[in-house]
Each structure stands twice: as C-alpha cells, then as structure tokens.
Amino acid sequence: MIQIARGIIILFFLSFFLSCNAPHDNLLDPVNTKYPFVSIEGTVQTFSVPYAGIAGVTVYWQSGNILVTTDSSGKYLINRIKPVNGKLIYSKEGYRADTVEIIWHRAKKISRNVNLNKIPKLDSISIYTVVINQYYPSQTANLFINAKISDSDNDISNVFIVNNGLNLNRALNFNVTSKIYQIELSTADLHIIDIEETIGLNFNIVVKDIFSRLFNVGSEKVTRVIKKGVIIRGPANDTTISPLPDLQWQRYTPGYPFSYMIEIYTNDFANSQLIESKAGISPDSISYQVQNPLPAGDYYWVIWVIDKFKNRVRSLPATFRVK
Structure with a gap:
C-alpha cells in the first residue's frame, strides 16, 4: 500500500513538471x-x-x-x-x-x-475706430486692433489681422510691456476710401507658429464709426483765462451709451505735450473744471466721445492762453 501511494505521488509531480513545460x-x-x-x-x-x-x-x-x-x-x-x-x-x-x-x-x-502642441488661445480682442476732427486735413480715421494671446508652448512666430474681402493680411506688433499684439491701420492700409466701409466686417486673428503652421484663433467685427464730434463752447480762439479754466461744450446726444474724455495740450506745433487728461466723464455733463493749475502758456484742448466698444471721435481743437 505504501509503495502504491508513493508511486501516485511521484506520478503527480512528474505530470505537473511536464505540464509546466508543455x-x-x-x-x-x-x-x-x-x-x-x-x-x-x-x-x-x-x-x-x-x-x-x-x-x-x-x-x-x-x-x-x-x-x-x-x-x-x-x-x-x-x-x-x-x-x-x-x-x-x-x-x-x-x-x-x-x-x-x-x-x-x-x-x-x-x-x-x-x-x-497646444493651440494658441485668443484671450481678448478689441477692434475699434478712431476719428479725429481737425482743421487740416479736416478728418482722419483709423482702425485699431488689440489682441491678447496666450500660448503655453511659447512657439508663436507672428500674429496677423486678416480680412480677405479687403485683401488685408498684416502682421501685428507685439507690445512687450502690455503683452498685447496691436496695430493701427489707416483707410489706405485697409484699401478703402471711407472708414465706415469696415462696419460689420469680420476681422480674423491668425497665429503662425515657428513651424509655419497657421491657427485662426478668433475674430471680431467693427460695430460703429463715430464721425460727428462734440462742439466746444469755450474757452476757444486763444481766449486768455485763469490757471483753472472751466471747459464747456454743447450737449451731445448720439442715442447710444458713451462717456467723455478731455485732454489738454501745450500749443506747440513742433513739440506739443499732453498736460492733463480726464476720462470717464458722464454723458450728462456739459462742463469740466480743470483740477490742477496750469502754468502760464499757450494751450489747446479737445473732448472725445467714446462708446462701450471703444469707438471714439475727437472734437476740433480749441485754443486758449493762461497768464
């Protein structure tokens, strides 16, 4: 009996060994x-x-x-x-x-x-028109484009503003201080006669990376062109006034939300300097009291109308003197 049991055990281990190598x-x-x-x-x-x-x-x-x-x-x-x-x-x-x-x-x-490769992202974009009323030439108009773009791979080569209908494809300039791509375009740059021709047009922002791949990252439209400027009441025409002038203008009612901005410059044709600027003035205002006394000299001032899309128009300049 013991021999039979021993034989069964040996047979079991032999079959197990052979099966593992089968x-x-x-x-x-x-x-x-x-x-x-x-x-x-x-x-x-x-x-x-x-x-x-x-x-x-x-x-x-x-x-x-x-x-x-x-x-x-x-x-x-x-x-x-x-x-x-x-x-x-x-x-x-x-x-x-x-x-x-x-x-x-x-x-x-x-x-x-x-x-x-991460696709560049358009974080913000503003496209607006700037109209400046002056005596000669009577009026200038430009289109401003500002685009903020993030790219975690840091492989942007160029950023372009593109509109095929206007045959426009221009590289934007990178402002190292604001980290914004921007450009100012005249009507000649846009291949148009009147800046109002841009209203409603889509302008595409196209990014080119270091491998020459192109990415259309977004677009924006021109919403409005403001041509009619505010009429200044005074001071004007080289009037001599006190160092703290009260600037006055006619009420402006364009029918859309806006604010005023006032700028005062030295009246030096060769080297005019901005002396004071005040933005965010209520549309209900028709006057502004200068806050800081002006030194004796010749000046001119202008008033801007700015809508919520940053479109703006500047008035004709008005001159005055401070004794």
Whole structure:
C-alpha cells in the first residue's frame, strides 16, 4: 500500500513538471507564439518642457475603428487588435491633432509616445475706430486692433489681422510691456476710401507658429464709426483765462451709451505735450473744471466721445492762453 501511494505521488509531480513545460497550444494564450493579437501602448505629453501627461486625449486606431482615452497620466493602451498596419490619430480640444503611422514587422507590442502642441488661445480682442476732427486735413480715421494671446508652448512666430474681402493680411506688433499684439491701420492700409466701409466686417486673428503652421484663433467685427464730434463752447480762439479754466461744450446726444474724455495740450506745433487728461466723464455733463493749475502758456484742448466698444471721435481743437 505504501509503495502504491508513493508511486501516485511521484506520478503527480512528474505530470505537473511536464505540464509546466508543455507547449502553449491555446491560440488565445498571449504567451503562445501564434497568438493572433497585438497591442499598442504609449504616453501623450505636452509639447513644451517640463513634459507632462495630457489626460483625456482621444486615441483612434483607424485600422480597427477603436477609440481609447488617455488616463490622468496621459497613458493609453489598445489591446487585442489584429496586426494590420495603420494609423493612430491623437486629438483633444485645444490641441493640434497628430497622426502616427504603425507598421508591425511581426512585433507583438508597439510603444508610441507623442507630444501634442497646444493651440494658441485668443484671450481678448478689441477692434475699434478712431476719428479725429481737425482743421487740416479736416478728418482722419483709423482702425485699431488689440489682441491678447496666450500660448503655453511659447512657439508663436507672428500674429496677423486678416480680412480677405479687403485683401488685408498684416502682421501685428507685439507690445512687450502690455503683452498685447496691436496695430493701427489707416483707410489706405485697409484699401478703402471711407472708414465706415469696415462696419460689420469680420476681422480674423491668425497665429503662425515657428513651424509655419497657421491657427485662426478668433475674430471680431467693427460695430460703429463715430464721425460727428462734440462742439466746444469755450474757452476757444486763444481766449486768455485763469490757471483753472472751466471747459464747456454743447450737449451731445448720439442715442447710444458713451462717456467723455478731455485732454489738454501745450500749443506747440513742433513739440506739443499732453498736460492733463480726464476720462470717464458722464454723458450728462456739459462742463469740466480743470483740477490742477496750469502754468502760464499757450494751450489747446479737445473732448472725445467714446462708446462701450471703444469707438471714439475727437472734437476740433480749441485754443486758449493762461497768464
């Protein structure tokens, strides 16, 4: 009996040992060399350093019509797919999509890491018209564009203002102090005769990166052109007044919300200097008392009308003297 039991034990261990080294004939066993499926894995990261995983990126395996999404670390896995050559397409809102070609070459697993480029974002934009009334030439009008753009990858090369109807494609200047892209355009720059031709037109902001890729990041319309300026009552015509003049004008009723802004300049044709400026004056006002005494000299003053979209018009200048 003991010999029989001993033989059973030996037979059990022998069969166990042989089974562990037996060939994996099951085709669904991943260890089987004939396993018919393959897998793709990888990480999606930011384009700029320090690299960080991007969560929520859609990874599309075109050959198998399979969609997966990256996890919180930017990792993804596409498992149990047939080894058919094809393309992986990576996409997420706010990023430039990328495509990777996959060729298997009998591989069972392929790892592909990509870096997605953040699309520049238009944080703010203002497009407004400025009309200046003067004695000669009688009136000038310009279009001002200010755009604030953020780009975490810091790969902006140029920013353009574009309107195909006006055949306009001009690079904006970057103001290093305000961090704003801006430009001032005359009617000649806009290829028009009257600034009112811009009303209602869409002006697109297009960003070009260091790889010469273009991104249309937003647009804005011209809402209004204000041509009629305020009529000044006084002081004017080189009137001699006290150092604290009371500036007066006729009531202005354009039919839309606005505010006044007053500016006082030295009347020096070669080197005129701004002496005082006061913005945000109520539309109900028809006068303004200068707050700081003016030194003796020759001056002129103007009054602006500014609407809520920043469109504005300047009055004709009025001159005065202070003893």
